[in-house]
Amino acid sequence: MQAKLTIDRGNTAIKAAVWGPDGQLVDTLKGDESLPAGDLVLAMEQRVLAGEGHFDAICWCSVVASEHADDTASLEGLSPRVVELTAHTPMPLTIAYRTPDTLGADRLAAALGARHLVGHNRPLLVSDIGTAVTYDYVEGDRYVGGNIAPGIDLRLRALAAFTDALPAVSAQGGDVPLWGQTTAEAMRSGAVRGIAAELAYYHAAAGHKALAVLTGGSAELLVNENILTFDYIHDPYLVHKGLYSIIKDEN
Numbered sequence: 001m002q003a004k005l006t007i008d009r010g011n012t013a014i015k016a017a018v019w020g021p022d023g024q025l026v027d028t029l030k031g032d033e034s035l036p037a038g039d040l041v042l043a044m045e046q047r048v049l050a051g052e053g054h055f056d057a058i059c060w061c062s063v064v065a066s067e068h069a070d071d072t073a074s075l076e077g078l079s080p081r082v083v084e085l086t087a088h089t090p091m092p093l094t095i096a097y098r099t100p101d102t103l104g105a106d107r108l109a110a111a112l113g114a115r116h117l118v119g120h121n122r123p124l125l126v127s128d129i130g131t132a133v134t135y136d137y138v139e140g141d142r143y144v145g146g147n148i149a150p151g152i153d154l155r156l157r158a159l160a161a162f163t164d165a166l167p168a169v170s171a172q173g174g175d176v177p178l179w180g181q182t183t184a185e186a187m188r189s190g191a192v193r194g195i196a197a198e199l200a201y202y203h204a205a206a207g208h209k210a211l212a213v214l215t216g217g218s219a220e221l222l223v224n225e226n227i228l229t230f231d232y233i234h235d236p237y238l239v240h241k242g243l244y245s246i247i248k249d250e251n
Contacts, residue, residue: 006243007060011131016040017240018048038074057081057247061105094142111138113242114213125206129216135202152218155191196227
């Protein structure tokens with residue numbers, strides 16, 4: 001089977017996605033944050049290719065500097081073409097960020113994924129809502145820039161850690177009312193609806209023609225609560241689609 005692989009190493013997990021010859025997503029796998037990228041590739045070879053041969057191409061990105069050297073070494077020789085997405089990788093976006101070497105590769109991948117989905121004729125607000133939440137603005141073929149804030153779980157953990165009376169509260173499995181009537185509801189709603197308010201602010205700043213494209217592990221919370229007041233696309237595989245766009249034309 002001809003197939004390509006994308007790998008996204010985030011702060012809490014490493015995720016792989018397999019793409020078939022028709023560009024369709026075939027399979028995904030999530031590994032523990034300590035798993036080397038090469039081991040994840042080998043697991044996917046067994047799972048998808050039945051251990052026969054290698055993936056035609058691999059594109060990967062990482063935001064975890066401490067694992068970078070090990071990931072790079074572990075990927076060596078596992079495919080005829082291994083591409084790491086950085087600000088210096090050839091891509092259909094001009095990067096206006098003044099410090100491109102500090103720009104998270106996952107932010108770039110999400111921007112590429114959004115452009116791949118929507119095209120370049122409409123401004124895009126791209127938001128990856130995970131451990132951190134990022135708000136990035138793409139206009140045409142130009143990555144303009146963006147902002148970073150604490151994600152939902154990080155906000156809740158910080159409230160519990162740096163106050164005396166506020167409890168540990170999970171974002172999952174509880175109500176998110178407009179006005180909390182218990183302390184847990186107040187904290188949960190403050191975190192979830194706070195990010196919804198930030199999204200609304202950045203969407204307004206991007207202009208009425210802009211389309212919001214959401215991804216990340218906590219984006220589903222906002223989608224399920226139906227509290228966003230503007231049009232958006234939610235795609236949990238946005239980063240992987242951006243990575244795939246780099247290698248999709250590789251033979």
